[in-house]
Amino acid sequence: xxxxxxxxxxxxxxxxxxFYEKLGLITATRLANGYxxxxxxxxxxxxxVRTAQRLGFSLAExxxxxxxxxxxxxxxxxxxxxxxxxxxxxxxxxxxLEALRSDLAARIGTACPLRHS
Amino acid sequence: xxxxxxxxxxxxxxxxxxFYEKLGLITATRLANGYxxxxxxxxxxxxxVRTAQRLGFSLAExxxxxxxxxxxxxxxxxxxxxxxxxxxxxxxxxxxLEALRSDLAARIGTACPLRHS
DNA sequence: CTTGACCTTGGACCGTACTCCACCCCTTAC
DNA sequence: GTAAGGGGTGGAGTACGGTCCAAGGTCAAG
Numbered sequence: 001x002x003x004x005x006x007x008x009x010x011x012x013x014x015x016x017x018x019f020y021e022k023l024g025l026i027t028a029t030r031l032a033n034g035y036x037x038x039x040x041x042x043x044x045x046x047x048x049v050r051t052a053q054r055l056g057f058s059l060a061e062x063x064x065x066x067x068x069x070x071x072x073x074x075x076x077x078x079x080x081x082x083x084x085x086x087x088x089x090x091x092x093x094x095x096x097l098e099a100l101r102s103d104l105a106a107r108i109g110t111a112c113p114l115r116h117s
Numbered sequence: 118x119x120x121x122x123x124x125x126x127x128x129x130x131x132x133x134x135x136f137y138e139k140l141g142l143i144t145a146t147r148l149a150n151g152y153x154x155x156x157x158x159x160x161x162x163x164x165x166v167r168t169a170q171r172l173g174f175s176l177a178e179x180x181x182x183x184x185x186x187x188x189x190x191x192x193x194x195x196x197x198x199x200x201x202x203x204x205x206x207x208x209x210x211x212x213x214l215e216a217l218r219s220d221l222a223a224r225i226g227t228a229c230p231l232r233h234s
Numbered sequence: 235c236t237t238g239a240c241c242t243t244g245g246a247c248c249g250t251a252c253t254c255c256a257c258c259c260c261t262t263a264c
Numbered sequence: 265g266t267a268a269g270g271g272g273t274g275g276a277g278t279a280c281g282g283t284c285c286a287a288g289g290t291c292a293a294g
């Protein structure tokens with residue numbers, strides 16, 4: 001698969017994929033003419049990257065995970081642990097939002113909302 | 118209060134506070150010598166800004182709220198309305214996080230967590 | 235009266251995650 | 265053979281949220 005098809009399959013631009021390659025998030029073999037060539041799994045992998053990103057991982061973190069997974073004794077176990085850690089972060093963020101929400105609710109309708117923050 | 122003390126109180130740098138001023142997030146009166154002067158409430162206000170930011174609001178969004186308050190016929194009423202709107206945004210964001218959290222929970226412990234995203 | 239801590243400004247610079255550009259090569263269709 | 269539509273590279277530009285720096289003014293203590 002060439003870069004344009006891969007890009008279309010995952011809803012990214014060619015530029016984005018080349019950018020990800022620079023960050024070590026994806027690698028490609030080259031065809032005789034110099035074009036990047038991707039195996040079919042590349043699309044699934046890029047979707048995984050996008051998912052991780054959506055879940056709050058920075059591209060640098062994802063690249064680091066890839067790096068850490070290389071040579072891990074149990075790949076799946078390591079990945080599950082990382083996800084569990086992210087879930088905890090999400091829980092914390094939700095608690096903070098809940099606090100802000102009730103903070104906002106308490107101020108609404110008061111005489112001077114920001115004055116008592 | 119001068120900028121250094123304010124910065125110390127909220128755990129920011131003087132540069133950050135001047136940057137926020139440029140964005141319209143905070144205003145200061147000036148002393149005779151040109152130094153910025155802040156009322157005691159400024160610290161609470163800045164902490165509020167930081168909280169909103171930590172919860173995923175961009176500085177531009179926060180500045181927009183401040184902007185909308187300027188010149189409102191009834192400041193308190195306007196602010197209450199904006200806070201009510203923000204509370205709704207917070208609710209939406211919490212729902213999104215809840216979705217991500219259960220998404221993570223579902224993946225944890227599976228044979229190959231990222232494979233089914 | 236100098237030293238040091240504090241303040242002022244404008245502008246340069248950083249990291250993240252792209253996005254666009256110019257300029258070039260390769261391949262297929264007509 | 266020429267035009268369209270891939271692909272390649274390096275480098276610049278964008279938005280966001282700062283962070284740092286130089287050159288200078290202010291002020292209290294010794």
